[in-house]
Amino acid sequence: MSIRPARQYAPFELQRQELVSLLSSRGIHDSRVLQAIGAVPRESFVPPALVTRSYEDSALPIDNRQTISQPYTVALMSQLLCIEPGHKILEIGTGSGYQAAILAQLGAVVVTIERHPLLSQKARTILEQLGYSATCRVGDGTIGYREGGPYHGIIVTAGAPDVPEPLAKQLQIGGRMILPIGTLEEQRLYSVVRTGEEAWKATDVGPAKFVPLIGRSGWDE
Numbered sequence: 001m002s003i004r005p006a007r008q009y010a011p012f013e014l015q016r017q018e019l020v021s022l023l024s025s026r027g028i029h030d031s032r033v034l035q036a037i038g039a040v041p042r043e044s045f046v047p048p049a050l051v052t053r054s055y056e057d058s059a060l061p062i063d064n065r066q067t068i069s070q071p072y073t074v075a076l077m078s079q080l081l082c083i084e085p086g087h088k089i090l091e092i093g094t095g096s097g098y099q100a101a102i103l104a105q106l107g108a109v110v111v112t113i114e115r116h117p118l119l120s121q122k123a124r125t126i127l128e129q130l131g132y133s134a135t136c137r138v139g140d141g142t143i144g145y146r147e148g149g150p151y152h153g154i155i156v157t158a159g160a161p162d163v164p165e166p167l168a169k170q171l172q173i174g175g176r177m178i179l180p181i182g183t184l185e186e187q188r189l190y191s192v193v194r195t196g197e198e199a200w201k202a203t204d205v206g207p208a209k210f211v212p213l214i215g216r217s218g219w220d221e
Contacts, residue, residue, distance in 0.1 A: 097123030
């Protein structure tokens with residue numbers, strides 16, 4: 001009788017698959033989103049001092065007093081976008097670059113804006129090293145990037161006081177924006193669908209907690 005050797009896992013692979021199982025148990029049902037979470041190495045986007053915590057389902061601090069979002073939040077927002085390969089997606093708040101990697105893994109054409117040059121450069125470097133294609137720009141994300149639109153989807157990874165009008169107008173008809181809205185202390189996550197030239201429908205998804213969205217159509221710095 002032969003005994004098959006135990007499978008040898010690459011570093012973090014087992015933790016990554018355990019995270020996928022956890023997210024599935026929490027209600028993430030889009031198989032493509034779960035596959036993307038299982039494929040993207042989150043440890044590449046986490047500061048070295050915190051790399052052992054890469055697959056905790058929690059937000060972690062990065063440079064410039066920002067955070068890499070909780071995996072559940074990344075998965076939920078990605079699921080709500082209903083991304084198909086080739087969709088043009090605008091991300092506001094590049095941060096670590098992890099969310100952009102998930103979007104690219106899903107086959108989106110990604111434009112991502114970050115107001116901190118250091119974060120943008122770090123994210124660009126990591127994304128390139130991992131083979132993910134994304135256009136990384138530095139600037140005020142609250143006014144978007146009209147030249148790349150209209151977009152099938154917009155994802156805002158910081159809390160806004162209201163829907164930024166410039167972003168809403170860069171959605172194509174039928175496109176959707178996922179963003180947290182509320183105070184500096186707490187927000188609600190919304191899915192905003194553009195239903196006409198001057199018409200949008202907002203759906204409250206649930207409570208959220210993000211760093212503030214700073215900019216002309218967000219909070220003052």
